[in-house]
Amino acid sequence: MTINLRPEQQRVIDLAVQSGAYQSPGEVLDQALEIIREQLELEDWMVEQREAVAAHIEAGFAQAERGELIDGDAALEMLRQRRAERLQSEG
Secondary structure, three states: OOOOOOOHHHHHHHHHHHHOOOHHHHHHHHHHHHHHHHHHHHHHHHHHHHHHHHHHHHHHHHHHOOOHHHHHHHHHHHHHHHHHHHHHHOO
């Protein structure tokens, strides 16, 4: 396959290789394509989770209307604990 690059695209690839971060133009393109793949997967996840996220938001608004709020510092601590538990179970 032949790809025709615009001069600014070629310049970005050349600068990336010259920086030493990449060994070749192919490696630059591999990284760029990996980033695009990750973005597409994230978009797919967001579409799949849209209804669940909307339900969580709706539940949160209902809790707020009932006055069931959590102090900001307490909320951050709860999130930190959840993250630590998740990391511990993964590790």
